[in-house]
Amino acid sequence: MATQSILITGGAGFIGSHLVRHMVKRYPDYRIVNLDLLTYAGNLENLRDVEEAPNYTFVKGDILDAALLDELFASFHFDGIIHLAAESHVDRSIADPMAFIRTNVLGTVQLLHAALKYWQENLDQHRFYHVSTDEVYGSLGETGYFTETTPYDPRSPYSASKASSDHFVRAFHHTYGLPIVISNCSNNYGPYQFPEKLIPLMINNIRTGKPLPVYGDGQYTRDWLWVEDHTRAIDLIYHQGRVGQTYNIGGHNEWKNIDLVHTLCDIMDELMGKPAGSSRQLIHFVKDRPGHDRRYAIDASKLAAELGWAPSIQTDEGLRRTAQWYLTHAEWLESVTSGEYRHYYEQQYQHR
Ligand code: NAD
Ligand code: DAU
Numbered sequence: 001m002a003t004q005s006i007l008i009t010g011g012a013g014f015i016g017s018h019l020v021r022h023m024v025k026r027y028p029d030y031r032i033v034n035l036d037l038l039t040y041a042g043n044l045e046n047l048r049d050v051e052e053a054p055n056y057t058f059v060k061g062d063i064l065d066a067a068l069l070d071e072l073f074a075s076f077h078f079d080g081i082i083h084l085a086a087e088s089h090v091d092r093s094i095a096d097p098m099a100f101i102r103t104n105v106l107g108t109v110q111l112l113h114a115a116l117k118y119w120q121e122n123l124d125q126h127r128f129y130h131v132s133t134d135e136v137y138g139s140l141g142e143t144g145y146f147t148e149t150t151p152y153d154p155r156s157p158y159s160a161s162k163a164s165s166d167h168f169v170r171a172f173h174h175t176y177g178l179p180i181v182i183s184n185c186s187n188n189y190g191p192y193q194f195p196e197k198l199i200p201l202m203i204n205n206i207r208t209g210k211p212l213p214v215y216g217d218g219q220y221t222r223d224w225l226w227v228e229d230h231t232r233a234i235d236l237i238y239h240q241g242r243v244g245q246t247y248n249i250g251g252h253n254e255w256k257n258i259d260l261v262h263t264l265c266d267i268m269d270e271l272m273g274k275p276a277g278s279s280r281q282l283i284h285f286v287k288d289r290p291g292h293d294r295r296y297a298i299d300a301s302k303l304a305a306e307l308g309w310a311p312s313i314q315t316d317e318g319l320r321r322t323a324q325w326y327l328t329h330a331e332w333l334e335s336v337t338s339g340e341y342r343h344y345y346e347q348q349y350q351h352r
Contacts, residue, residue: 094291220256
């Protein structure tokens with residue numbers, strides 16, 4: 001495979017750090033540049049094991065900073081971009097939509113502009129990969145799946161901002177010929193996920209004996225995917241996906257929230273040596289998320305048929321590995337849950 005210089009944005013976040021690690025290790029001849037603003041969700045601790053790698057460069061900065069993008073394109077002559085930088089938490093988007101419009105919409109357009117400017121002489125030799133979410137498709141009833149042709153119907157400020165960014169990416173392809181590819185993935189889980197999201201939040205609360213806040217009736221359904229299966233899919237799509245195409249990524253692995261929380265409680269009881277059933281007693285049904293999408297489920301058959309991708313592990317094993325990881329990385333959890341997190345947690349959960 002020819003050597004490449006790739007810009008990964010948001011590489012210090014949850015999925016981004018798994019992707020950076022994967023690419024740095026799998027492609028020692030590539031130059032991997034990680035541009036990340038290090039918001040509350042970005043953490044260089046996530047990348048300690050690759051920070052000294054000779055093919056890796058970290059740059060702290062904002063995707064909205066046009067001058068910085070100019071500098072980076074001029075220095076590193078990127079062949080491709082894999083764009084993950086985003087505000088990613090639905091509850092935060094309900095509290096502060098503007099931050100989501102800024103990074104997810106304006107930031108994506110800034111990046112598209114820079115790519116077009118630097119690549120216009122030989123567009124076909126480049127690739128702009130936009131990492132998106134299944135939430136752009138809205139909410140499903142009891143049956144059915146999201147396919148790549150499901151009409152967009154975003155219902156939260158987060159999903160509206162991601163849908164908008166997807167539209168801009170496609171517009172730059174149709175209008176200017178920018179060679180793009182987009183993937184829309186379901187809920188990821190695994191190590192290094194910030195404990196504002198369901199699984200790490202529940203693990204952390206079980207670990208510290210705090211109430212487990214289940215929104216509404218707990219019957220909401222998500223399709224969970226092991227994060228390394230997502231990064232493997234991104235690698236495949238980046239290298240082999242067809243230009244202009246969209247690929248859905250998902251685990252065919254639907255769980256109602258309450259069933260997932262029960263399973264996590266049982267795994268944690270076992271790993272922490274607590275009496276069976278004790279963590280379940282921490283469960284509290286709390287006020288629902290406004291506009292809460294009832295069910296997400298992905299049909300990933302296009303990705304399977306075209307690129308031979310399939311998820312690698314079952315959830316029971318994935319949840320066990322995840323719980324084990326958080327229990328053996330208590331310092332990581334302690335450091336990310338101090339400061340800003342405490343304030344966020346109080347604001348988010350005090351009136352529920
Ligand atoms: P995350 O919140 O863990 O990480 C986001 C990263 O982006 C952080 O490191 C943050 O510092 C960085 N960032 C934020 N604003 C920035 C800016 N203006 N400039 C540069 N960097 C900035 O997010 P995640 O869960 O890893 O998600 C990554 C991407 O994948 C997002 O685009 C998200 O929409 C998408 N996605 C996530 C999931 C999921 O389940 N987590 C599923 C499907 C798609
Ligand atoms: O589907 C992909 C999306 O998955 C990504 O695009 C988002 O970036 C990611 O955050 C995730 O969105 P969700 O809103 O589905 O994930 P979250 O972990 O916030 O919530 C999962 C489900 O659990 C959802 O139905 C809300 C519920 N929940 C969440 C929290 C934080 C609770 O019941 N209690 C909680 O405290």
